[in-house]
Amino acid sequence: xxxxxxxxxxxxxxxxxxxxxxxxxxxxxxxxxxxxxxxxxxxxxxxxxxxxxxxxxxxxxxxxxxxxxxxxxxxxxxxxxxxxxxxxxxxxxxxxxxxxxxxxxxxxxxxxxxxxxxxxxxxxxxxxxxxxxxxxxxxxxxxxxxxxxxxxxxxxxxxxxxxxxxxxxxxxxxxxxxxxxxxxxxxxxxxxxxxxxxxxxxxxxxxxxxxxxxxxxxxxxxxxxxxxxxxxxxxxxxxxxxxxxxxxxxxxxxxxxxxxxxxxxxxxxxxxxxx
Amino acid sequence: xxxxxxxxxxxxxxxxxxxxxxxxxxxxxxxxxxxxxxxxxxxxxxxxxxxxxxxxxxxxxxxxxxxxxxxxxxxxxxxxxxxxxxxxxxxxxxxxxxxxxxxxxxxxxxxxxxxxxxxxxxxxxxxxxxxxxxxxxxxxxxxxxxxxxxxxxxxxxxxxxxxxxxxxxxxxxxxxxxxxxxxxxxxxxxxxxxxxxxxxxxxxxxxxxxxxxxxxxxxxxxxxxxxxxxxxxxxxxxxxxxxxxxxxxxxxxxxxxxxxxxxxxxxxxxxxxxxxxxxxxxxxxxxxxxxxxxxxxxxxxxxxxxxxxxxxxxxxxxxxxxxxxxxxxxxxxxxxxxxxxxxxxxxxxxxxxxxxxxxxxxxxxx
Numbered sequence: 098x099x100x101x102x103x104x105x106x107x108x109x110x111x112x113x114x115x116x117x118x119x120x121x122x123x124x125x126x127x128x129x130x131x132x133x134x135x136x137x138x139x140x141x142x143x144x145x146x147x148x149x150x151x152x153x154x155x156x157x158x159x160x161x162x163x164x165x166x167x168x169x170x171x172x173x174x175x176x177x178x179x180x181x182x183x184x185x186x187x188x189x190x191x192x193x194x195x196x197x198x199x200x201x202x203x204x205x206x207x208x209x210x211x212x213x214x215x216x217x218x219x220x221x222x223x224x225x226x227x228x229x230x231x232x233x234x235x236x237x238x239x240x241x242x243x244x245x246x247x248x249x250x251x252x253x254x255x256x257x258x259x260x261x262x263x264x265x266x267x268x269x270x271x272x273x274x275x276x277x278x279x280x281x282x283x284x285x286x287x288x289x290x291x292x293x294x295x296x297x298x299x300x301x302x303x304x305x306x307x308x309x310x311x312x313x314x315x316x317x318x319x320x321x322x323x324x325x326x327x328x329x330x331x332x333x334x335x336x337x338x339x340x341x342x343x344x345x346x347x348x349x350x351x352x353x354x355x356x357x358x359x360x361x362x363x364x365x366x367x368x369x370x371x372x
Numbered sequence: 373x374x375x376x377x378x379x380x381x382x383x384x385x386x387x388x389x390x391x392x393x394x395x396x397x398x399x400x401x402x403x404x405x406x407x408x409x410x411x412x413x414x415x416x417x418x419x420x421x422x423x424x425x426x427x428x429x430x431x432x433x434x435x436x437x438x439x440x441x442x443x444x445x446x447x448x449x450x451x452x453x454x455x456x457x458x459x460x461x462x463x464x465x466x467x468x469x470x471x472x473x474x475x476x477x478x479x480x481x482x483x484x485x486x487x488x489x490x491x492x493x494x495x496x497x498x499x500x501x502x503x504x505x506x507x508x509x510x511x512x513x514x515x516x517x518x519x520x521x522x523x524x525x526x527x528x529x530x531x532x533x534x535x536x537x538x539x540x541x542x543x544x545x546x547x548x549x550x551x552x553x554x555x556x557x558x559x560x561x562x563x564x565x566x567x568x569x570x571x572x573x574x575x576x577x578x579x580x581x582x583x584x585x586x587x588x589x590x591x592x593x594x595x596x597x598x599x600x601x602x603x604x605x606x607x608x609x610x611x612x613x614x615x616x617x618x619x620x621x622x623x624x625x626x627x628x629x630x631x632x633x634x635x636x637x638x639x640x641x642x643x644x645x646x647x648x649x650x651x652x653x654x655x656x657x658x659x660x661x662x663x664x665x666x667x668x669x670x671x672x673x674x675x676x677x678x679x680x681x682x683x684x685x686x687x688x689x690x691x692x693x694x695x696x697x698x699x700x701x702x703x704x705x706x707x708x709x710x711x712x713x714x715x716x717x718x719x720x721x722x723x724x725x726x727x728x729x730x731x732x733x734x735x736x737x738x
Contacts (some may be wrong), residue, residue, distance in 0.1 A: 184555045196386065264457035270444045271451050272522065273474030286461050 126348075128153065129341040137337040140157020153338035156320050158186045161325060162317050163343060169235045170321040170347070173310070174303035177246055181299055182292070184243065185250030190280065192251065193258035194266075204255065211248045215308055226313060233319045246299040253298075257291030258284065304351055322347045373433025375400045376421060376526065376558065381430030383416055385583075390416045392582045396432070396562060398575075400525075403552050405590075406562040406571040407606060408579035414562035415454070418577065423618040424448050424521045434525075450519035451528040454535065456511045458503035464514050464625065465499040466492075469571035489517045509540040516551070527552075529561040533568060545571045564607045570594070578602045580641075586615045586688070598661035600652060603726055609657045611689050612700040614731065618646075627653055627727070629697035632675040636722055639737055643727075646736055654726035654738065657690065657703035673722060679714045695717065 129137060133150040136143050154250040157163055157348055191197075192204050222241065223232075231237035286293075312319040326343055329336050382393040398404050406414045419425040423433060423444035431440045433641045439447060450471070458467050465486055470481045490496040503511060512532055519527055533541045533548075549572045553561050563569065569576050569590060575586040576594075578601070584622045586598040597603035604609050616627040624637045634653075636643075661667075663674055675692035677700070689708040690701050693716065702718060708715065726738030 102430040103375060262455060262457065264453040265459060267419070267422075267444070268451065268453060268457040268518075269459070269470065270424070271422060271447075271449060272518070273445045274470070275445060283459055 123348075126341050126344050129329070129337055132338065150338075153342045157339035157342035159353060161329070161339065163322075164327075165348070166320060166322045167346070168344075169314075169319055170323075171350070172235045172252050173238040173242060173321055174234040176236055176285045176302060177242025178299045180240060180243035181190050181246035181250050182296065183326075185247050185295070186254060186292070188247075189251045189254035190258055190284070194263065200309060204251070207248050207251050210244070214241050217247070219312055222309075223312060232313055233315045235314070235319045235321075238310060238313055238319065238321070239303075241313070242299075242303040242306060246302060246308075248296075249298055250295045253295045254288065254291055257288045261287050264268065289361060294363045297355065297358055300351065300354060304347070318365060374437070374525065376423070376560075377431075377433040377493060378417075379433070381417075381432075381433040383413070383425065383427065383430075385416070389580050391420075394571065394582075395583060396577060396587065398558065398722070400558050401556055402574040403549070403559045403561065403572055404575040404577065405573035406560065406577045407566060407569050409564055412564075412566065413582040414564075414579055415530050418530050418560065418562050420694055421526070422449050422528055424449050424451075441670075445616065446628055448525045448700045449528060450518050450524040451527075452512075452515045452530065452532050454531040456503075456515040456532070458506075458511055458514055458518075461562045462505050463499065464495070464501050464506070467503065467514055468499075468517045470518060470519055471644045482559075485521055486517075489567070493638065495519050499679060508536050509544070512536065512544065513722075520551075520555070524557070526558045526560065527555075529559065532561075533563070533564055544696040548572060566606050566610075567707075572609065576606070578606060580605070595725065596738065599735055600654070600728040603654050603735060603738070607656055609703060610699045611654045611656050611726070612660070614653045614655075614695075615698065616727075618643075618649050618651050618652050618727070627651065627669065629653075629696065629698070631698075634673055634722065634725075636725070636737075637720065638652060643737060646729070647672070648729050648736070650730040651736070652728040652730050654728060655700070655724065656721050657701040658705075659724035660700070660702045660718055660720045662691070662702065662704065662708075663717040667719050668717050673720055675718050675730065676715060677718055679710050679712055681712065681717060682708065682710050684708075691716075 128144070128146065129294075131149050131151065132143070132146040132152050133148065133152075136146050136150075147203070192200055212336055225238060226241075231240075252322070265287070266276070266279040267284050270276060271285050274282070305323055306321070307323040307327070310324045314320045314324060316321050322343060329340050376396075378394055378396040378398075378399040381391055382389070382487060394417065397453055407415060408414050408723040409524045420427060420430075421724065423432075423442055423446075424437070427440060428603065431438055433439065434447075458464075460468070461598050462470075468486045468489060469482050472485060476486075486499070487496060490499055493516060495510060495513045495517060498506060498510055498514070503514070506514065515532070529548075533544055536544060545568065552572070561568065561572065573590045575588065576590050578585040578593065580601050593602065594606060597606060604613055614629060616629050619626045623640075624635060625640045625643065627634050627636055670673060675695055677695040679691060680694050680699065681692035683690040684707055687705075687707060689704040689706065691704060691708065691710060693700055693702060695718075700718075727736050728734065728738055
């Protein structure tokens with residue numbers, strides 16, 4: 098009994114520590130949005146604001162055209178994810194299902210695009226984007242994100258598609274349906290957890306991407322939230338109140354998205370073993 | 373209904389030759405088994421007939437129609453896979469209804485037909501479940517129902533009894549044969565199990581390493597195997613094979629090992645052209661008996677062995693006997709308890725023996 102108690106207590110302590118590590122930064126972020134300027138820089142730090150200060154919200158929203166930044170970030174991310182999935186799903190499917198010469202080399206080539214640190218690709222890409230007039234364009238940024246998302250989408254989904262017995266599709270085709278229908282009615286629903294997982298990963302990357310957004314966008318028409326936040330550390334000091342407001346509202350759609358998609362992952366897995 | 377003809381089919385997958393120059397005619401309305409060990413190419417052959425595998429060389433005909441390049445959905449074929457391939461996210465009802473939905477049949481008619489087929493196979497109470505909630509036997513019935521509802525000309529069944537437990541497999545064998553008879557359609561059934569063939573098939577095609585070793589009626593192939601591959605594989609329990617030497621002495625013909633000598637002079641004429649000396653003697657376990665005293669007294673074709681195992685299978689027994697360095701099996705159609713280590717006399721009739729050339733494997737007698 099004593100042994101069990103020690104185990105339970107140990108588990109609680111571990112969970113509490115983990116919770117602290119993950120939740121405390123969020124708490125600090127949100128709490129800072131409600132702190133007046135002096136509270137933020139006070140030492141020792143205040144865990145609870147001396148008074149609730151709401152002014153940071155309207156200031157951050159209006160003074161920095163946050164709605165535009167929001168829109169830009171959302172467009173770039175959505176284009177990046179949608180385009181990535183649109184190209185990545187068929188690519189992964191073809192690599193999983195069809196036998197053709199150079200298939201594995203092609204897959205390796207896709208992976209090699211992630212071997213190099215992004216900064217090495219930045220200059221050549223800048224030249225290309227400039228020559229086709231796509232700098233400072235939020236959709237162009239989305240295309241770039243799609244390219245960056247593609248390797249992970251293709252590799253993860255190929256593994257996922259391979260797990261689905263080919264006989265399911267073949268059986269569906271022998272029922273009289275086309276291959277395309279077999280994909281949408283059989284493969285797609287069964288690989289939904291995998292698609293949800295790569296979507297999550299792509300969202301994480303696209304929404305918070307900084308390097309290319311910084312290099313390829315110049316003004317409010319294309320700038321994204323992470324770039325703006327970086328700019329807010331200027332000559333007049335660091336505007337912690339407004340920065341944390343932008344951080345907080347940038348977090349909301351991601352969290353909502355994750356909660357929704359996480360449910361789908363669990364639902365998808367509950368179909369049980371495929372084989 | 374048309375017959376199916378395969379002409380010079382070769383199939384290589386990822387550099388490995390799976391099927392080698394297969395030419396085959398499958399008669400319509402019959403139950404044909406493709407028998408072969410795992411890796412023989414049975415599933416690939418079925419998939420080629422179904423249109424699920426492309427062909428670099430060879431042709432597939434339905435009657436006179438060349439269907440080599442016809443897509444699977446255009447072929448009038450249903451296939452039941454080894455793992456049944458039930459759509460795990462769809463209800464049993466939706467699984468069975470799938471072929472009718474493809475035909476764009478009205479919903480009311482679909483419902484009626486699904487209920488008909490489901491009640492025929494005794495699975496009408498399962499229609500609202502998902503495949504995960506079914507037992508192996510139930511899954512198989514659902515898969516068969518989905519194949520039946522399409523009312524195709526040809527059914528392809530790929531090792532569908534392999535994953536079932538012994539009792540259900542026994543039941544399903546007789547049930548399948550009954551269903552096949554009722555439908556009167558062409559059935560091609562791939563199996564590694566000779567018992568499936570012996571209990572269900574009208575015709576058998578023995579496939580081994582991508583080559584058709586023999587084809588014909590079940591009885592013909594069983595009683596007259598063309599070579600040691602067919603003889604050794606097609607039978608349950610499998611044929612006993614013992615290395616022997618063919619000797620001619622005093623105008624008589626014998627087969628001998630260290631332990632036994634059998635006079636086979638009655639086949640002298642038949643074997644007079646044969647030059648080989650090294651042969652393999654084949655005797656089916658059911659063609660050997662434990663000699664009674666009366667038989668022992670007659671003293672013909674007897675050999676002494678030591679019991680190493682008595683394997684009771686249902687109401688039969690397979691007795692494993694050691695004769696010198698060779699181990700053989702004897703089928704006894706009753707429960708036969710014999711102590712391990714006991715010496716027994718075995719008797720067999722020379723009419724029931726097979727001889728194979730040891731080098732080529734060709735059957736020279738039997």
